[in-house]
Amino acid sequence: MTKTPDSVVRSFIDQHEAAFLADLADWLRIPSVSADPQRAGEVRRSAEWLAAKLRETGFPVVEVWETDGLPAVFAEWPSGEAAAPTVLVYGHHDVQPAAREDGWDTDPFEPTTVGNRLYARGAADDKGQVFFHTLGLRAHLAGTGRSAPAVNLKLLIEGEEESGSPNFGALIRREADRLAADLVFVSDTGMWDGDTPTVCTGMRGKLDCQIDLAGPDSDIHSGSFGGAVPNPAATAAELAAALHDPDRRIAVPGFYDGAVELTEQERELFAKLPFDEQRWLATAKSHGTQGEAGFSTLERVWARPTAEVNGVWGGYTGPGTKTIVPAEAHLKLSFRLVAGQQPERIEQAIRDWVAARVPAGIRHTVRFGSITRPCLTPLDHPALRSTVRAMGRAFGQEILFTREGGSGPAADLQDVLGATVLFLGISIPSDGWHSINEKIELDLLRKGVETAAYLWGDLAENYR
Structure with a gap:
């Protein structure tokens, strides 16, 4: 031709x-x-x-x-x-x-x-x-x-x-x-x-979920019962904190299975771009970077899987104090996926991870939204x-x-x-x-x- x-x-x-x-x-x-x-x-x-x-x-x-x-x-x-x-x-x-x-x-x-x-x-x-x-x-x-x-x-x-x-x-x-x-x-x-x-x-692909945690059948007095029954709000905070290890790797077992790793050629090509981290931070309306150790900012947002806490709520959040053990608490999480990861396997890995970390006396459900591969x-x-x-x-x-x-x-x-x-x-x-x-x-x-x-x-x- x-x-x-x-x-x-x-x-x-x-x-x-x-x-x-x-x-x-x-x-x-x-x-x-x-x-x-x-x-x-x-x-x-x-x-x-x-x-x-x-x-x-x-x-x-x-x-x-x-x-x-x-x-x-x-x-x-x-x-x-x-x-x-x-x-x-x-x-x-x-x-x-x-x-x-x-x-x-x-x-x-x-x-x-x-x-x-x-x-x-x-x-x-x-x-x-x-x-x-x-x-x-x-x-x-x-x-x-x-x-x-x-x-x-x-x-x-x-x-x-x-x-x-x-x-x-x-x-x-x-x-x-x-x-x-x-x-x-x-x-x-x-x-x-x-x-x-x-x-x-x-x-990247996307997977999101909501974790619902239920403890007492109603809010109860923290003086009478606190320290002796599990607290769903504390459990929600513990789950959010446990998502990453100290190197900011996602701590869910099996999460990285199959993930396609960056090649040295790809890393070199990304590095050729005129990236200004301070300008990027201004666009992100943020005041510092954080992410998986060993990767640049661009590599983290383009080519590495992530787990984000989109929201945590439960218990009393009004003015003053209300000394309770709340009846329920909730988390919304989202995960960005890279090539090679299988969303269905990751769903099961997350369910298993939550089940292993939720204490006796806390009932839980994990609900997933739509999958983008x-x-x-x-x-x-x-x-x-x-x-x-x-x-x-x-x-x-x-x-x-x-x-x-x-x-x-x-x-x-x-x-x-x-x-x-x-x-x-x-x-x-x-x-x-x-x-x-x-x-x-x-x-x-x-x-x-x-x-x-x-x-x-x-x-x-x-x-x-």
Whole structure:
């Protein structure tokens, strides 16, 4: 396959950029807030708008997929090449709530360009990062002279991501045959900053639970009975304190089983990033670092499992004193997981750990929420190398690597489809996801378009 000429791609983007940005602005005007039941119709309107635009782009198959909640959009464009890999691009078209009175400088649903920045809710998260694929695909076709993409290209654009994706798992299981792919590209992430283009190579998983502890049948007098019966509030505090050993390793037996360790290459690549710990602390609104011994701050938040006490409560917390042994106490815990860890095994390990530490006379229950699995792209994966080459052509500089400390629905696609997950995003931290004055940098948006234009040809040539 002939390499797409960069000059042809850039010329095509130049010619169509204004119309592309006008279309994006039209989409951003639709307040597709999935968390607001009164705007369910707007989320549907957003899905239908995108479906029409994907048909206009050239996709021969475009469908609005219904769920038990809000609709998703599916599109497919076969390559026509027998050996072409199949790629699924994931993103979402719903957005966070936003109103001028929240502190926005402009109307969040009236896109406003100021210099190199486009301000609107969804500009970065995630409509802008979904939409750059449309112009990128057209530039790919113009640069290669093809009438269809070099890969079998599919899109799945969800409508409930900002509401926790409550129906996403059921949707992808229902449509697994239609979604079958070799690779999944998630365009719902970002880069280190505007001067340091990066590719994300993984997201942690998440497991959360609530531990309920019951002692006496009611609050009882601490003078009459304290010191002679177990105290559930004290037990809650003991459990929270016992979560970590002195090196801040998680003390639940078996918790680290299977966890993929950082390689020296990955540690060296993380260390190349221009990380300012004091600036990071300011962003974290914190006054010191703490974590597992032997790992840097970035390694701790990107590539190591964690256990956090999200809340502890029980007993009397009002003014003055109330000398009681409380009847009950509670903890909320959350665990971030890395590749190789099995959430179901960890659930059982936590249940066993709690049971072993709760004293006689304290009844307990452990309730777990939904599971989000971790995902990781190996650094030597051929599709990651293609992504780095495509970004390098677009940005004209070295591409470094990050991970995401948070969690997302990408791992659901990995588990159901058995496909490798990769990340392609051009947003930066200052874009203000979920905040007031959300924006996207127009020069970086263009780099996303250009990256997509180069990526599909590179994958077709080098994946197999």
